[in-house]
Amino acid sequence: MRDAFIVGVGQTPVGEHWDRGLRELGAEAVRAALDDAGFETAGALYVGNMLGGCVNGQENVATLVADAAGLLPVEALKIEAACASGGAAVRAAALAVAAGACDVAVAAGVEKMTDGAPDGIIAGLATAADQDYEASHGMSFVALSALLMRRYMHETGAPREAFAPFAVVAHANAATNGNAMFREPISAEQFGRSALVASPIGIFDAAPVCDGAAAVVVCSQEALRAHHKPVRIAAASVATDTIALAARSDVLTLSAAAVSAQKAYAAAGRGPKDMDLFEAHDAFTIITALSLEACGFAKRGEALRLAAEGCIAPGGCIPISTFGGLKARGHPVGASGAYQIVEAALQLRGEGGENQVKGARRALAQSVGGHGSVAVTHILEA
């Protein structure tokens, strides 16, 4: 397998795009990434998308985006791995280039959630859970996270307020990201006072419903050009776990996230201590905590201490969600994994602006779908 490099990035702002649908959002991000790379077209397009079918009534989303972006008759396929779809699309593009199937591939993630009715969005998100043994019993995505958070609090003795740093850091980072949905910082006190969505989960524990698209151009060594600032994909790995939360031997261990991280560390010949930043899947504060533990930054039950000590903030030992993360940049579900890769690449290119992690050389990005039933982990190197 040959090396694959990210040489172009593109993204739309995350938010409520009342004037744009799946095709416009997807095409804008894809064109921006190709422009950034200086390529007119690509050999393949992989589009991560989760809710096109059940919320937008649109499957075949990759063809839709390829058409709108003027890339026909390119090979174009939708990649679906629930909330990890965007990350999985990047992995597909990296595989295509590494395998020699093409020299230039585009990976995008796109989601258009705000067209759906609220109960339709909740039902749509629940399609990532086990339909027979979770969703059919009224389990929502928020409720499943609430079950995890309650158990975590029970086992560690932590109060709700101990989860505040994840939201506070994410909102602070988003404040200087022009593409973020929420650009107002919040305080730990505001977090503590926030209304409950599904006790113990409050509105500041949860990422918002929103629209957005992001894309990266991946190419081979041979296709690199002089003006590129290539970011090498040192590892891209996927692992799975039981689709039903209840079937896991330890519900507080995201084993798919842990296995995919271990595979990525092994492939890159690196470990957690070598990472300069971590784009975590902070859809809920509890998932951030469990992801930090799964990726080896904290032992089981100790992620909250890491957060309390300031490790996750800019300048800390492992800055997370450096552009606001899913929590504050926004979580257009099937696109979030692609946003993570765009943001990590910007950091490694030294183009993070006010959000730049100084001297960033290596980044870990992890996308988690279906409450840990599937996880995609990337290690990127400058």
Added chain:
Amino acid sequence: MDLARYHRLRSAYYRLEGQRCTSCQAVQFPARTTCRICRARTLEPHRLSGRGTVYSHAEVGPAPRGFASPYLVALVQLEEGLLLTAQLTDVDPEDVMIGLPVEMVTRRIQEHGAQGYLVYGYKFRPILPRRKAS
């Protein structure tokens, strides 16, 4: 209306029927093609006790289509050791805690509109206080 789907699930939904492995005696729910412990395929239908304790719980606010909130959901740890996900019923939110003993009851779990199909299945409630048999 998913009529066929719920029909397929009736043994599991109505009476909590899972499987027992005749090789290692492990019990599992729901049914699978292999034993979750020893991977043997020597599985027979097995009805679970339906008694356990609350392992974790949450109150659902905004509900998915087809459900009327608010309601309570839980991970329940059965006497057999395994966990399953279900709604709690006949209990107020302030009375639920981790470790609460619960028992299975068969209730409506979905109503597809006032004219539509009714899905029945397991839920859990606090164990009914019972007088001693005389």
Added chain:
Amino acid sequence: MRSAQPVGIAGYGAYVPRLRVRTSDISNAWRPRGAIAPAVAEKSVPGPDEDVVTMSIEAARTALDRAGTELERIGAVWVGTESKPYAVKPSATIVAEALGITPHVVAADMEFACKAGSEAMQAAVAFVGSGMVEAALAIGMDTAQSKPGDALEYTAGCGGAAYLFAAAEDALAVVEASVSHVTDTPDFFRREGAAYPEHGGRFTGEPSYFRHTRAASRRLLEDVGAGPEDFAHAVFHQPVPKFVEKVASELGFTPAQIDTGLVARRMGNAYAGSSLLGLAAVLDVARPGDRIFFCSYGSGAGSDAFAFRVTGRIEARRAGAAVADYLDRRQVVDGYGRYLQLRGKVRRG
């Protein structure tokens, strides 16, 4: 009537939902201040996930557990009710599936207003008594319907009981004899597609409830050659407590004989479940040798009367939830609005 082979009750189980509504909350919504107090102080209300099927399953599980009968020996199940979850589709097949007694079983829903449950009992006695099946399950269960503001809304409650009938040698109470008495009397009915039943007001009293209950009861007493004083307990259908008190007195039963079975005082009228629930409350305390008098009533109209004799097996067949356990488990709902929501009288827009 007597079956060819002697038959009895091998196991029984009851069910009453946890929720109650105060009838004063209903009265406050519809009646002027100072109006006459409702006949019962509170009545049972099904939870949002309960209906005749779920309630029948729980009562039947208790009955089967108590009887200890092998599931494959149960050859019939009937659910008597006037609040079937489906207008067309049997409740009994869902109950049978949940109990694990499918597929070789006779199953159907019975309809005869408030007498549907005792109709199921007559059928079970006949099926077992003829030798067609070894054991048969008869259930009477209702989530009783009433129009908002109507007189029935103050009493229409929810609950019922399940009885597993089997050969007399395995019975906790043996059936001595039964009677059925019917006429065409249009005191109460509900047309297809109508949400609530209509009733004839005072016409539901003397020409309906009282005439049929008295006639069936007297016929049964003659049939078994006994007087009221020979029975430890008497159970009747319970539209309101005073109907039971009046008909019992007319027949010569004392207040002490009807006290235990008069569960309507605590939870209202469970329609097809009413008299069967009263019988379960009596069995919860009955002693070996006791004779129990039972007479249902259903609009339309008719009564089924049964005489039972309790056996020595009763003591060993009372594990699990008693009627009193369900009546003691009570949570009063927050006002008439919540009651309307729970009964589906108002629905989410």
